[in-house]
Structures are given as structure tokens and as C-alpha cells.
Amino acid sequence: MSEHLLEVNHLKKYFKTGKGTVQAVDDISFTLDAGKTLGLVGESGCGKSTTGRTILRLLEPTDGQVIFEGKDIAKLKPAEMRRMRQEMQMIFQDPFSSLNPRKTVEELIGEPLKWFKVHKTKAEQKEHVAKLMDIVGLAPRLANVYPHELDGGRRQRIGIARALALDPKLIVCDEPVSALDVSIQAQVLNLLKELQKEYNIAYIFITHDLSVVNHISDDIAVMYLGQIVEKAPSKELFTNPTHPYTKALLSAIPIPDPDLQVEQIPLKGEISSPINMKRDCHFAARCPYATEVCLASTPELVDRGNEHFVACHLF
Amino acid sequence: MSKKNKKAETTTGRKNISKRQDITRRFLRNRNSVIGLVVTAIFVFVALFAPILVDYDTQVIQQDIPNRLLHPGEDPDHPLGTDELGRDVMARLIYAAKMSLAIGAMAVIIAIAIGVVIGASAGYFGGRVDTILMRIMEVLDGVPSFLMALTICASLGASVYTLMIAIAVGSIAAQSRIVRSAVLTVKNNEYVEAAKAMGASDMQIIFYHIIPNCVGTIIVQFSVKIAGGILHASSLSFLGLGVQPPDPEWGAMLSGGRAYMLDNPTLTLFPGLCIMVVILAFNMLGDGLRDSLDPRLKG
Numbered sequence: 130m131s132e133h134l135l136e137v138n139h140l141k142k143y144f145k146t147g148k149g150t151v152q153a154v155d156d157i158s159f160t161l162d163a164g165k166t167l168g169l170v171g172e173s174g175c176g177k178s179t180t181g182r183t184i185l186r187l188l189e190p191t192d193g194q195v196i197f198e199g200k201d202i203a204k205l206k207p208a209e210m211r212r213m214r215q216e217m218q219m220i221f222q223d224p225f226s227s228l229n230p231r232k233t234v235e236e237l238i239g240e241p242l243k244w245f246k247v248h249k250t251k252a253e254q255k256e257h258v259a260k261l262m263d264i265v266g267l268a269p270r271l272a273n274v275y276p277h278e279l280d281g282g283r284r285q286r287i288g289i290a291r292a293l294a295l296d297p298k299l300i301v302c303d304e305p306v307s308a309l310d311v312s313i314q315a316q317v318l319n320l321l322k323e324l325q326k327e328y329n330i331a332y333i334f335i336t337h338d339l340s341v342v343n344h345i346s347d348d349i350a351v352m353y354l355g356q357i358v359e360k361a362p363s364k365e366l367f368t369n370p371t372h373p374y375t376k377a378l379l380s381a382i383p384i385p386d387p388d389l390q391v392e393q394i395p396l397k398g399e400i401s402s403p404i405n406m407k408r409d410c411h412f413a414a415r416c417p418y419a420t421e422v423c424l425a426s427t428p429e430l431v432d433r434g435n436e437h438f439v440a441c442h443l444f
Numbered sequence: 445m446s447k448k449n450k451k452a453e454t455t456t457g458r459k460n461i462s463k464r465q466d467i468t469r470r471f472l473r474n475r476n477s478v479i480g481l482v483v484t485a486i487f488v489f490v491a492l493f494a495p496i497l498v499d500y501d502t503q504v505i506q507q508d509i510p511n512r513l514l515h516p517g518e519d520p521d522h523p524l525g526t527d528e529l530g531r532d533v534m535a536r537l538i539y540a541a542k543m544s545l546a547i548g549a550m551a552v553i554i555a556i557a558i559g560v561v562i563g564a565s566a567g568y569f570g571g572r573v574d575t576i577l578m579r580i581m582e583v584l585d586g587v588p589s590f591l592m593a594l595t596i597c598a599s600l601g602a603s604v605y606t607l608m609i610a611i612a613v614g615s616i617a618a619q620s621r622i623v624r625s626a627v628l629t630v631k632n633n634e635y636v637e638a639a640k641a642m643g644a645s646d647m648q649i650i651f652y653h654i655i656p657n658c659v660g661t662i663i664v665q666f667s668v669k670i671a672g673g674i675l676h677a678s679s680l681s682f683l684g685l686g687v688q689p690p691d692p693e694w695g696a697m698l699s700g701g702r703a704y705m706l707d708n709p710t711l712t713l714f715p716g717l718c719i720m721v722v723i724l725a726f727n728m729l730g731d732g733l734r735d736s737l738d739p740r741l742k743g
Contacts, residue, residue: 185641214643226634231656231738240652241642273466291642 133160133196134331135184135299140193142176142183149405153179155355156193158430163298164329168346168363170336170378174400176355177335178222181301184333185219186210197299215245218292222304224284228276235272237287238262241294261290265320282313286320293324301333306341318345339382343367348436351375354403354411357430361437371439373416410442418443470736477732483725487541494542503535505690513708525710527700536692537714543693545722547604547686548673551611552666558612559619560662564650566620567627578624581617589614593676597685607686611676615669622665626658633657660734667730671723678719694719 142154153176161167169177182188184195186202194201202213218241221227228237238258241247248254259269265286276284285305292300302321306314322345325332336342342349343363350360351374359372370376377394398415410416413423422442430440471477490497498504508530516525516533524533566577593610600606630636631654639649655662678695680686687693694715701711 187637187641211643211645214641219638219641221634221638223634227638229633229635229639229653229657240639240644244639244642244644244648288638295643 132162134163134198135161135333136194136196137184138194138196140180140183140195141191142179142188143191146404151403152355152406153403154183154190155406157352157355157357159350159357159360161299161331161333163331164325165347166325166332166334166345168334168336168342168349169352170339170342170349171352172337172400174403175352176403177337177352178303180352181219181303181333181335185214185217185301187219215241215295216297217299217301218295218297220285220288220292220300220302220305223308224281224288225276225308227288228284230275230277233273233275234262234267234279234287237276238290238294241291245295247295257294258290261294264293264324265290280313281309282317285309285313285317289317289320289324293328293330296328297330299331299333301335303335304337305334307336307338314341321345339378351378354401354406356411356427356440357438358412358440359438360430361435365435365437369437371433371437371444372412372441373418373443374412410440467736471732474732474735476728477736480725480728480730480732483721484729487545487722487725490538491541491545494539498532498535498538500539503532504539504692505531507531513704513711515708516710524714525708527697527711528704533697533711533714536697537694537718540692540694540697540715541718543604543687543691544674544677544695544719547608547611547677548670550608551673551677552615552669554608554612555615555619555669556662556666558616560623560655562616563620563623564627564654564658567624568631568646568650568654574624577620581620584613585617590676590679593680594683594685597680602685602688604687607677607680610680610685611673614676615672619665619669622661623658626661627654630654630657660738663733663737664730667726670726674719674722 137160138158140154140157141152144151144153155176157180159167169180171177179188183190186195186205190203193203195203197213197217200213202210205213232240235255235258238261239254242254242257248257259272262269262272267283267286267290271279271283276287279287285308288305305321306317309317318341321332324330332345334342334345346363348360349363349366350357351366351372352358353374359366359370359375361369366375367379370379373394374396377396380392380394394417396415397417401411401414408427409425410419410423410428413419416423420442426442428440428442430438433439433444471481508526510530511519511522511526512528512530514522514526514530516523518525522532522534524537527533527536562577562581566574592614593607596610596613597606600609636649636653639653644652675695677686678693678698681693681696682699687696689696697715698712698719701708701715705712
């Protein structure tokens with residue numbers, strides 16, 4: 130038995146394509162405790178969304194373990210997995226395509242309650258949905274409205290409300306605010322934070338936006354081409370970034386102060402192809418400090434103290 | 445700005461309207477769909493109550509040679525005239541409505557029911573299931589539908605029920621292919637993945653998310669195919685493989701009146717009109733239903 134809520138061990142997800150095998154998630158391990166947030170950051174195509182979906186088994190893992198409350202969910206039978214889904218929910222990136230346009234707000238939020246037959250009568254379910262709408266700040270008058278009549282922020286609140294409906298212990302948030310205006314982003318992030326405090330939910334927060342992840346996460350894992358290159362508590366990562374990729378990312382955050390001069394670390398080149406990758410440091414091709422060692426083998430994620438893990442040959 | 449205000453108004457104005465009321469309201473706002481509904485309803489009503497409205501033995505099949513080929517209005521007892529055997533055209537048209545509608549509707553219902561199951565499974569599960577099901581459908585489609593219908597009617601014996609099965613089998617392939625393509629479009633929406641993440645089973649996803657989103661396609665298909673079904677039934681009846689004389693059927697009446705078209709054009713006109721009006725009404729109803737069932741199309 131593990132003491133962690135979620136333990137991911139050597140998770141791999143490969144996709145076979147005509148050109149070769151895409152190593153979308155390549156040997157990822159981390160742990161997450163109840164009520165905590167792990168931020169998963171990285172650029173487009175680095176496998177962060179695939180990681181989230183594989184943990185929830187929306188995609189079948191190629192290899193590795195996903196231990197949730199002591200059970201390896203990668204080995205559960207379909208019926209057991211369905212039951213397990215009550216404990217682990219997901220908030221999707223696009224609040225436009227993730228809501229069925231034919232269903233009203235009330236039906237959308239009530240959907241998970243319906244699948245698990247939480248309530249015996251429709252009246253009970255209606256009451257529960259009304260409570261959820263109140264929690265996420267949706268006015269009761271919106272119950273019979275269709276999602277296309279609402280703005281992005283309200284739609285995303287629907288997504289949050291239904292993720293909450295079954296009292297899950299873990300929610301995977303797949304870029305929940307990247308489709309929203311900046312002003313709405315803050316509202317939604319604060320809502321997520323409040324909900325976490327109140328219901329002790331653990332989040333896996335997937336995003337490409339570093340200022341967002343700093344705001345919400347306890348720990349941050351930086352991904353590059355299917356691997357975690359650096360993982361540390363938020364504060365530690367922001368004050369003491371170690372991996373050259375993390376450094377470059379952090380230097381790219383705009384700071385609203387014209388007098389402040391920050392040294393920019395521009396990255397040269399393109400992200401390498403994730404198909405049939407060699408056993409080298411995947412970042413070596415773009416790394417300003419790369420040496421021969423980096424081309425020879427893939428660096429391991431090693432603890433540098435203070436729960437700060439780095440996968441780099443240079444440190 | 446004003447557009448935004450208007451939107452806010454409609455949003456708040458709808459607060460107490462249930463989903464069903466909303467669909468009804470949108471349906472009634474469209475004049476064509478209401479006409480389609482009314483006309484279809486009249487025909488269905490006539491078809492349902494045909495045995496009460498006319499007497500089968502004395503009016504529909506009773507021959508009356510001295511009064512054959514009366515023009516409409518010639519005899520107040522026969523407002524639409526009589527046919528080549530002196531039978532009342534009006535009574536036969538009414539009785540034929542029952543035959544034609546029942547055959548058309550049942551054949552399409554059978555075809556759509558099977559087509560939805562096959563098309564939805566093929567589209568949703570994909571892979572090997574898709575390949576096997578669709579190849580079988582292609583084989584079925586390779587046989588000309590009229591030949592297939594003839595074979596079925598000939599081997600099972602000519603009757604109304606065989607006719608329904610024959611017409612249904614002929615359109616299963618087309619039906620499942622249409623449903624499959626609709627399912628493929630809907631399946632790739634993120635809300636299907638979201639439903640899976642929320643813990644819905646495959647069947648629940650198919651029935652709650654996928655089929656309702658294909659319902660527009662299915663309804664349009666229904667209205668188009670029911671018209672085709674009626675026509676198909678008529679042609680088979682004409683060949684003697686469907687509705688058996690002396691039972692009336694629009695298509696059969698049309699063919700029967702062909703020989704007297706120059707002197708008695710109304711013998712072909714009335715059944716032809718019936719077929720045309722019913723088909724038009726079904727199409728208008730179908731369009732109206734499709735538009736009102738899709739909340740995004742409201743205006």
C-alpha cells in the first residue's frame with residue numbers, strides 16, 4: 130500500500146503510425162498526494178495531455194503502473210474501471226466541444242449523476258445539480274439554457290461542476306483555462322483553488338502557461354518530448370531552475386515591468402520528431418550547453434535535494 | 445452591443461421553458477413543417493380509420509360493371525368516379541392510404557432500426573467490427589434492390605408482409621452507411637470522450653450522445669425513404685408481387701388506370717396526387733423536425 134493518492138510508475142504510451150512509433154509518453158513517474166496540485170507543463174506536443182488521458186485510462190497505457198489509492202488501475206477490468214471513474218474526473222480544454230450542444234446545462238451537469246444512478250428520483254438530482262451550479266457560481270436561471278448560449282467562462286464552469294458532481298478525489302485538468310480570456314482565467318483558477326481547499330481534491334494541472342501553473346500548483350513537472358526533465362516544488366522551481374529547458378521557459382515569461390532586464394535564453398531549432406527517438410538526451414539538439422555525453426544516453430531523473438529532480442547530464 | 449443585449453434577453457426570457465416546450469415552439473414557428481404535420485396527420489388519420497370510413501366488402505371490392513368508368517361528378521354516389529370494374533375511386537383511395545402508408549412506414553422503420561444498429565456499431569467501435577459489418581453491407585448493396593425485392597417476394601410468397609421485408613432489406617445498406625458516417629462525425633467530438641471520462645458505458649454513450657446527435661440525419665432519411673418505400677411498394681404491386689388484387693393500393697391503381705388515361709385521366713390523376721402530396725408532406729415534416737430538434741439552428 131502506498132501512502133500517496135496517485136503513484137505513476139514508468140508510464141509509457143506509444144502510438145504506432147505508418148512512419149514508426151511515436152513515444153508520446155516515455156517512462157514517466159511521479160506521485161501526487163490528496164488535496165495537492167501537480168502542474169504538468171511543456172510545449173505543444175510534448176505529451177502532457179496524453180499523460181493526463183493515460184492516467185485516466187481514456188487511452189490504454191502501453192506499459193507502466195498507475196496506482197490510485199493502492200490499486201493499479203491500468204490492470205482493472207472495464208466494469209471496475211467504470212466504478213473507479215467516480216473517484217477521478219477530468220476537466221477539458223475546450224469548453225465548446227466538450228459539451229454536447231443538444232443538452233441543457235442541467236442535463237450536462239447531471240450526466241455523471243445519471244451514469245452512476247446517484248439519485249433515485251429526478252427531483253433529487255435536480256436539487257443536487259442546483260447545488261453544484263451554486264458552488265461553481267452559475268445562476269439558477271441558466272439551468273435550461275444550451276451551452277452555445279453561454280460564454281467560455283460559464284461553459285467551463287459547467288465542465289467544473291460536472292467534474293465535481295461525484296465528489297472525486299482526483300481531477301485531471303487539461304488546459305482548463307487556455308481557451309478563456311485572461312480576466313476569466315483568473316476567476317476560473319481561483320474557483321478551482323477554492324474547491325480544492327473545500328473538498329480536498331488533488332489536481333493534475335496540465336498547461337503550457339507558466340504563470341498559470343505557478344498560481345495553482347504545489348509541485349511542477351516540466352515535460353519535454355514525453356519525458357519529465359525537471360520536477361520540483363513550485364517555489365523551488367521558479368527560484369532555482371536547473372534544467373536548461375526550464376531555464377529557457379522561465380526566461381520567456383513576460384514580466385510587466387519595462388525597467389526590469391531579464392536575460393532571455395532563446396531556444397534554437399525545432400522540437401525534434403517524437404517518432405523512433407534515439408537514446409540520447411531528447412533536448413540535446415536545442416540545448417545551448419549540450420556536450421558529447423548528452424548524445425550518448427538519456428539522462429535519468431535524479432534527486433538534487435529539496436525534492437528537486439532534474440534529468441540532465443550536466444548537473 | 446445591441447446584439448449582445450438581445451442575446452441576454454432571450455437567455456433570461458427562456459428561463460422557465462422546458463426542453464420539450466422549446467422544441468415544440470420552434471417546430472410551430474416554421475409554417476412549412478406545420479403544413480407537413482397537418483397533411484401527414486390527415487393521411488395517417490384516414491389510413492387508421494379507413495375500415496370505418498368505407499366498407500371494404502360493398503364499396504372497395506364490389507364490382508359494378510354497369511357503372512364502370514364514371515367520371516367524377518357524374519354520379520353523386522361516386523364523387524371521384526368509378527374505375528374499370530365500377531368500383532368507387534374515393535373508397536379505394538381511402539383504403540389504399542392504409543396499405544401504402546403501412547407498407548412504406550413499416551419498411552422504413554425496419555430498415556432504419558437495423559441500419560442504426562449496424563451503422564452505429566460500425567462507426568462507434570471502428571476497426572475490425574467496422575470492416576466486417578460494412579463489407580457485409582456492400583455485398584447486400586451489390587445486389588440490385590429491385591431484383592432483391594423480387595427474389596424475396598417470390599421466395600416468401602407475395603403478401604403485404606413480404607413486401608415490407610423486401611423493401612426494408614433493399615435499403616438497409618444505404619441506411620447503415622448514412623448512420624455510420626453521421627456517427628463518425630459525432631464520435632470525434634470531445635464530449636464523447638468527456639462522457640467516457642465521466643464513467644458512461646459504450647451503450648450509454650451511443651444512446652445518450654451519439655444517436656441523438658444523428659437524429660437529424662435519421663429523420664430526414666425517414667421522410668425521404670418513406671416516400672421511396674411507397675413508390676417501391678407500388679411498383680412491386682404492379683408486378684403482382686405486393687398488394688394482391690382486389691385490394692387497392694395507390695401505385696397499383698395508378699398502373700390500372702393507365703389503360704384508360706385518355707378517356708378517364710382522373711383514374712391516374714387521383715392516386716398520383718395522393719402519392720405526391722403524401723411524399724411532399726413527409727419531406728416537409730422531416731425538415732421541420734430536423735430543424736427544431738437541433739438547438740443550434742434556432743433563429
